[in-house]
Amino acid sequence: MAEGLVRRLRAELDDGGLRGSFLVRDLLTGTELGIDPDLQFPIASLVKVPLAMATLERIRLGELDGATPLEVAPGRNTTPGPTGLTRFRHPARVAIDDLLYLSMAISDGTAADALFELTPPGEVTRMLGEWGLPGIFVRHLVGDLLDTPAERFDPADVHLAHSLAIGAVTAGQGHRIAQLDVTRANAGSARSFVELAQALWTPSKIDPGIAGRVRELMGLNLLRQRLSPDFASDATRWSSKTGTLLNLRHEVGVVEHADGQVFAVAALTESRVPAAVQPEAEVLMARVARTLRDHLRGGAV
Numbered sequence: 001m002a003e004g005l006v007r008r009l010r011a012e013l014d015d016g017g018l019r020g021s022f023l024v025r026d027l028l029t030g031t032e033l034g035i036d037p038d039l040q041f042p043i044a045s046l047v048k049v050p051l052a053m054a055t056l057e058r059i060r061l062g063e064l065d066g067a068t069p070l071e072v073a074p075g076r077n078t079t080p081g082p083t084g085l086t087r088f089r090h091p092a093r094v095a096i097d098d099l100l101y102l103s104m105a106i107s108d109g110t111a112a113d114a115l116f117e118l119t120p121p122g123e124v125t126r127m128l129g130e131w132g133l134p135g136i137f138v139r140h141l142v143g144d145l146l147d148t149p150a151e152r153f154d155p156a157d158v159h160l161a162h163s164l165a166i167g168a169v170t171a172g173q174g175h176r177i178a179q180l181d182v183t184r185a186n187a188g189s190a191r192s193f194v195e196l197a198q199a200l201w202t203p204s205k206i207d208p209g210i211a212g213r214v215r216e217l218m219g220l221n222l223l224r225q226r227l228s229p230d231f232a233s234d235a236t237r238w239s240s241k242t243g244t245l246l247n248l249r250h251e252v253g254v255v256e257h258a259d260g261q262v263f264a265v266a267a268l269t270e271s272r273v274p275a276a277v278q279p280e281a282e283v284l285m286a287r288v289a290r291t292l293r294d295h296l297r298g299g300a301v
Helices: 002-015 044-060 096-105 109-118 121-130 142-146 155-167 190-201 208-219 279-297
Strands: 018-026 032-035 069-072 092-095 236-245 248-257 262-271
Touching (some): 002 032, 044 096, 044 109, 044 248, 069 109, 248 279
Antiparallel strands (some): 018 262, 248 262
16 A cells, blocks of 8 residues: 555656655654655755754763854855845854754854854764764755855846756766765755654654754744645644755654654655746645655554
């Protein structure tokens, strides 16, 4: 039964111009169901979750103080993002704890790169390995995501950048655009992010205080146009992080039901439709993720 469902959902994704890596796991039983869950993708802003974990670990160890203010210069819009410090016009002093909030809640890229100045990408990858989470690769700053064809076109011609992104992929998921090449970009799979969610929501090598704070930050995520409509309700708590770059749309989260059931959900997708705004893609990826969850929740595997 599950095999037929996966075939049908993969076909629906293909009809909608999407390819994806999906995985839903019952965090209480370990039962899971997915679509190409080990397929690697560049992870865009999903990298801010392991960055938050690494920053909080260094605070726990006494290497950093969350109350320490950092100077953020104005006009630092070398880092992508429509909101947050990227758009500030005047110098600001922001505490490390508050940079964590901005990075996670509104996906503030400038806040994230201020944190990366304290804990470089290689150190974040090393810490993930120590926590038993080796499937996520952190290689570069968030600001590096700005150097793509999208920034070289007039806004009216942004579809051309998406056409380049779609057409430049190589066999084996290499890419002529470095930020979309899984061997050079920050990268991960649905499975690696479900493993991360499992480590945050159930006992693991991660300090319980750190896990609790990251869960709280994911619960404060204000970008809720993607999977949230299918997972948030009065009877559930949805905590997540999104990631977007050119034709990539991702979201990873955990849905906690009032009856005690808890599911980790990871949806990493790429579109072959050359358009920056694709609400239909958001709806489709959410419907696929929810269908997988519903199948598990119903007890059929």
